Amino acid sequence: MDISRVDLNLLVYLDVLLRERNVTKAANHLGITQPAMSNGLRRLRDLFGDPLLVRTSEGMTATERATELQPLVRSILSNIEQAVQEKTPFAAAESQRVFRIMASDYAESCLMPRVLRRIRQEAPHVTLDVLTPSDVSFLDVEQGRLDMAINRFDKIPQSFHQKTLWTEYFACLMNSHNPILKQPFTLDTYLEASHIWVSKTGFGVGVGVNPKDVQRLGWVDEALGRMGRKRQISVFTRHYQVAMLLAEQHDLIATLPSRAAWLQKDNPNLVVK
Incomplete structure (x- = not known):
């Protein structure tokens, strides 16, 4: 043509x-x-x-x-x-722009303290508006209503600029009096305990979670399913902070990205494994 x-x-x-x-x-x-x-x-x-x-x-x-x-x-x-468009240099010190960022509470907890510290030093008049994954969609990025999305994505539009910020592994968070700590912490003892499930991205899996549908419950349960194993999930939540609070107050294990778990390293009531 x-x-x-x-x-x-x-x-x-x-x-x-x-x-x-x-x-x-x-x-x-x-x-x-x-x-x-x-x-x-x-x-x-x-x-x-x-x-x-x-x-x-x-x-x-x-x-x-x-x-x-x-x-x-x-x-x-x-x-x-x-x-x-006419390009004008970004003057950080004078800018009063509102930057809208989508991030799960995990990503927000890991990044925002450092990001805000840098912004307050170099762009003190800038405002951050951090939105949850359920608040926005890729269309908001495409149409300029959202400046950045920070999360774990299975698939994103080819037109998006993307960058891997870090790789991650899981850690287990539990209260220091959890009976499971009285024995070696193995896969078998892990599966004997009761667990808190938390969304890997901050997105829900729909109304009415089906605990039998391991294909929709994330990496941990998919991996256990491939081994023919299954954990006992007592609570489903979409918020890492809630998962950590419940692990502190009850004999439940929260399996979290390690960066989120280690934020609690100075909490005497919690143990990270």
């Missing part, structure tokens, strides 16, 4: 249409008439040889082809926007 014959403004139309899933709203967003947007959609369908948006009882739904195109088109337009 000769790209010089393609009206690249149609990509702007497609980006907004796939975001709004509504021709009238997309037209209003771009400040054009509804017939003009409808004509743009018709031309897009001809260009890609696909309906792109189809009407259902729940409104307009993107086709599989449109879903594939959405992150690619957003990435193209984002690069163009960055290229034409």
Whole structure:
């Protein structure tokens, strides 16, 4: 295809249409008439040889082809926007910007104290707005409502810039009077104890956890399942801080990322294994 014959403004139309899933709203967003947007959609369908948006009882739904195109088109337009925007140096000391970051409470506990210390030194007027994983989606990053997402992701859009911050292993946290400490801490004694399950990412696994569905319970239970073993989970939570508090006050084991567990190293009521 000769790209010089393609009206690249149609990509702007497609980006907004796939975001709004509504021709009238997309037209209003771009400040054009509804017939003009409808004509743009018709031309897009001809260009890609696909309906792109189809009407259902729940409104307009993107086709599989449109879903594939959405992150690619957003990435193209984002690069163009960055290229034409006037670049002004970031003056940290004067900036009053609000940075919005998504992080699980595990990542937040490990990073925020150091991050905030650095910010207060170099950018004292900057504000941080830290959101939980359940508050936001990848679309918020794509559309600029979120500046950064810090978590463990199984899959992210190809258009995202990403970096591995650290690798992690698990540690067990329990109160110092837990009867399990009276014997060698082996896999068998670990499985004899009662446990607290905590979400690996801060996302829930849906309403009504099914303890038998190890495929949705995370790495620990999946690994035990491959061994033909299973632990006894008494409490399900999505918050590492809650898991640590429960481990301190009850004879329960919290299996946590080591960085989260070792935050409690100076707590005389807790033991890390």
